[in-house]
Amino acid sequence: MTHGNRIIALVTLLGLLSGTVARPQGGTSTETPRKTFTISGTVGVPGVKFKSLPGDPVSDDQGRFSIEVPNDLNGYVMPIKEGYAFDPPFVAFGPTSRIDIVHFTARVLTFKISGNVGLPGVKMIGLPQNVVTDEVGVYIASVEYGWSGIVIPKKPGYVFEPANRSYMRVTENLAQQDYVPKVVTFAISGQAGAPGVVMQGLPGEPVTDQEGNYRARVEYGWSGTVAPYREGLTFTPQERLYNAVAGNFDNQDFKAEPQMLTISDVIAFGEKEPIQGVKVLAEPGGYSAVTDSQGRYLVTVPYGWSGRLVMSRPGFEFDSDYRHTNVTSDIIDGKRVPSSLSRSSVPSRMQSTAPQTTGAGSPGDVLVIPTADMAPEKIAETTEDMQVMLHILQEKLREPRMILGVLRDYGSFFDEGRTVEAFYLQGAAAVFVVQVDFPYSFPARQPAEGEAQQEPADPVWERARQKLHSPPGSRGLAVGGQAQQMTFEQFKDELLRSLKHAANLRNIDPNEQIILTVVAQNEGASRAGDADVMRQYRELYGRDFMVALGGGNRAASTTVLTMQARKADIDAFARGELDFDVFRQGVRSFTY
Numbered sequence: 001m002t003h004g005n006r007i008i009a010l011v012t013l014l015g016l017l018s019g020t021v022a023r024p025q026g027g028t029s030t031e032t033p034r035k036t037f038t039i040s041g042t043v044g045v046p047g048v049k050f051k052s053l054p055g056d057p058v059s060d061d062q063g064r065f066s067i068e069v070p071n072d073l074n075g076y077v078m079p080i081k082e083g084y085a086f087d088p089p090f091v092a093f094g095p096t097s098r099i100d101i102v103h104f105t106a107r108v109l110t111f112k113i114s115g116n117v118g119l120p121g122v123k124m125i126g127l128p129q130n131v132v133t134d135e136v137g138v139y140i141a142s143v144e145y146g147w148s149g150i151v152i153p154k155k156p157g158y159v160f161e162p163a164n165r166s167y168m169r170v171t172e173n174l175a176q177q178d179y180v181p182k183v184v185t186f187a188i189s190g191q192a193g194a195p196g197v198v199m200q201g202l203p204g205e206p207v208t209d210q211e212g213n214y215r216a217r218v219e220y221g222w223s224g225t226v227a228p229y230r231e232g233l234t235f236t237p238q239e240r241l242y243n244a245v246a247g248n249f250d251n252q253d254f255k256a257e258p259q260m261l262t263i264s265d266v267i268a269f270g271e272k273e274p275i276q277g278v279k280v281l282a283e284p285g286g287y288s289a290v291t292d293s294q295g296r297y298l299v300t301v302p303y304g305w306s307g308r309l310v311m312s313r314p315g316f317e318f319d320s321d322y323r324h325t326n327v328t329s330d331i332i333d334g335k336r337v338p339s340s341l342s343r344s345s346v347p348s349r350m351q352s353t354a355p356q357t358t359g360a361g362s363p364g365d366v367l368v369i370p371t372a373d374m375a376p377e378k379i380a381e382t383t384e385d386m387q388v389m390l391h392i393l394q395e396k397l398r399e400p401r402m403i404l405g406v407l408r409d410y411g412s413f414f415d416e417g418r419t420v421e422a423f424y425l426q427g428a429a430a431v432f433v434v435q436v437d438f439p440y441s442f443p444a445r446q447p448a449e450g451e452a453q454q455e456p457a458d459p460v461w462e463r464a465r466q467k468l469h470s471p472p473g474s475r476g477l478a479v480g481g482q483a484q485q486m487t488f489e490q491f492k493d494e495l496l497r498s499l500k501h502a503a504n505l506r507n508i509d510p511n512e513q514i515i516l517t518v519v520a521q522n523e524g525a526s527r528a529g530d531a532d533v534m535r536q537y538r539e540l541y542g543r544d545f546m547v548a549l550g551g552g553n554r555a556a557s558t559t560v561l562t563m564q565a566r567k568a569d570i571d572a573f574a575r576g577e578l579d580f581d582v583f584r585q586g587v588r589s590f591t592y
Contacts, residue, residue: 039099040066043079043086044106051078063106071095079104083145109145111170114138115177117153117160122181126151126164143170151177156246157184157220188242188249189215192228193235193256201226201239212256218245226252232303232328234259258302262330266295267311267318278313301327366390367423374426378507382424385505386432390422392501393434393516429513429564430505492561496584499565503574510568518561564588 041064048059050067052075059065059079069075077099078090087105113127117137124131126149127141143149152164160179167174188202190213197208201224202216208228218224227239236255263282268274274295281288282299284307289299299309306325311318329336366386368379424430495516502514565587573583 035072036068036070037098037100038066038068039077039093039102040064041102041104043104045081045084048079048081048084048086048106051080053077069093077102079106081106083109085109110142111145111147112140112173112175113143113151113167113170113177114140114173114175115179117179118181119155119158122153122155122158122160124151125154143167145171153179153181155181158182159184184220185217186220186222186245186248187215187217188226188245188252189213190250190252190254192254194230194233197228197230197233197235197254197256199226200229218242220246228254228256230256232259233257258304260300260302261305261327262298262300262332263309263324263327264296264298264330264332265334267291267297268295275313275316278311278316278318281310281312283307283310303328365421369423369425371426371428374507381506382508386422386424386430389502389505390432390434392498393432393495424508427509427512429515430502430508430567431515431517433517433519435519492563492589493580493584495561495563496587497580499563499570499587500574502567503571505567508567510566510571512567514565514567514570516563560591562590564590 042062043059043065044063046059046061046063048063048065050057050065053067054069055067057065057067067077072095074094076090076092079086085107087107091099091102093099115138117124117133117139119137120133120135122133122137122139124133124139124141128143128147128149129141131139131141133139147170148168150164150166153160158181160181162179165177192199192208192212192214194212195208195210197212197214199206199208199214199216202214203218203222204216206214206216208214222245223243225239225241228235233256236257240252240254242249266274267278267280274291274293276291276293276295278291278295278297279288280291280297280299282301282305285301285305287299287301289297291297301307301324305327307323309322309324311322324331331337366383368383368386370379421434422430422432495518499514499516505514508514565583569578569583569586572578573580578586
């Protein structure tokens with residue numbers, strides 16, 4: 001080979017090795033075509049990897065990516081990040097289907113946590129949403145991939161087993177995350193003042209121990225009336241009311257005292273002429289009383305008393321052998337009558353029972369007069385409620401601090417064959433008529449120095465209703481203790497406070513009237529007396545009102561007190577929206 005040929009061969013070889021070919025000066029040049037292409041786009045979140053692509057590309061902080069791939073590569077762009085799903089899940093490419101730009105939408109994976117708590121309305125505290133169990137106690141909640149937390153079921157009055165559940169980095173659905181509910185209970189405890197006392201109204205009716213202590217557990221939200229009972233004892237207070245119990249009640253004490261019973265009779269010449277001013281002394285014990293203008297005495301003795309009654313009055317001689325043994329009930333006119341403290345046969349104060357039918361002349365007779373369509377069940381409800389209200393008023397007038405005598409049934413008020421103690425004329429008024437056997441002649445009593453004026457305790461509606469439904473024998477009259485003196489205005493205030501219980505009367509329009517009439521028999525009163533009750537009603541409420549009641553026969557008495565209040569005002573007073581002074585100003589009062 002010549003020297004020139006060797007130079008040409010060397011230049012050619014170098015050109016091949018360097019990828020270029022030397023061209024003569026002044027000639028044209030060409031470039032080799034690219035062997036790759038670029039795919040770019042967004043994936044929405046940083047740190048996303050792309051499967052099966054050269055160089056293990058990852059999205060940047062703004063969720064952008066750029067990938068260079070060979071021209072002849074068949075493959076796909078598939079974003080992958082733990083806890084996320086992407087739409088679309090991947091994009092394919094190849095030599096004949098190249099892509100330059102592609103965008104993905106990222107979505108966080110979620111999982112379900114579900115279970116049963118056994119109760120509706122349980123709040124599942126700690127879950128991301130406000131989760132509450134449905135009517136069968138089931139709950140379902142969604143949590144994001146990797147969620148961690150503590151779930152605590154909450155419902156007033158309940159605890160749960162387990163108390164909570166902990167979750168660490170949830171990566172799958174979790175079912176059967178159940179809880180078992182248990183009712184919270186609270187203790188009601190105290191001293192009843194004597195052993196063997198039955199705590200009526202508490203669950204199981206516990207009995208006090210030798211020291212007089214009692215303790216019972218009630219469920220959260222329990223409401224009821226607790227009244228201690230042991231034959232021969234009375235208790236102060238008579239009962240305690242509980243409403244929606246939400247904590248322990250300690251020191252719920254009662255004071256026990258011997259039950260005082262009444263022995264009452266009339267001392268007269270030949271059973272016709274009463275003797276007034278006779279002192280009656282019960283020995284042993286020194287309990288005493290004096291006969292009134294009707295010759296009647298009322299002496300109170302403790303339960304179980306045995307002894308004799310000694311009568312004395314200057315100028316008179318009396319038999320001394322009036323003996324009684326083991327007095328366990330009131331004795332009126334020589335007959336034993338059940339005390340009002342007799343235990344009722346009703347198993348629970350909270351139990352609802354049908355009203356008991358009463359005959360003419362028995363306490364609680366009620367007449368309901370519809371003037372428009374009124375369903376029978378509504379008439380029955382109103383009748384029962386008025387019987388309860390009448391019982392409360394009778395009990396109020398029967399209290400020994402107010403009455404000097406035995407409360408008698410009114411008798412024939414409207415005509416000779418029909419007794420109505422309470423009546424309701426729809427659209428007009430509900431009227432309660434109660435007769436007492438004492439005159440309105442109370443001497444004034446001022447509180448002693450340093451003594452606060454005591455607010456009288458009102459009868460309780462449920463207690464009166466329970467007594468109304470008890471057997472007739474357990475509702476007998478009982479009058480005992482010393483009668484508290486008070487002014488006539490104080491007596492009226494007592495009755496006004498009792499009117500608040502009329503708020504319980506159902507089916508009575510708020511604009512209708514509630515009327516209470518108390519008829520007092522003064523000494524010497526007769527049916528030919530000056531006061532004509534029905535005439536007064538006719539003047540106040542009109543002739544049509546009296547005609548609807550079936551007539552208007554005259555019934556004479558010495559003194560009649562009538563108080564009239566709107567049902568709406570009574571409702572507001574009972575709810576505490578009106579104080580007593582404001583309520584009293586709105587009540588119309590008549591004395592004649």
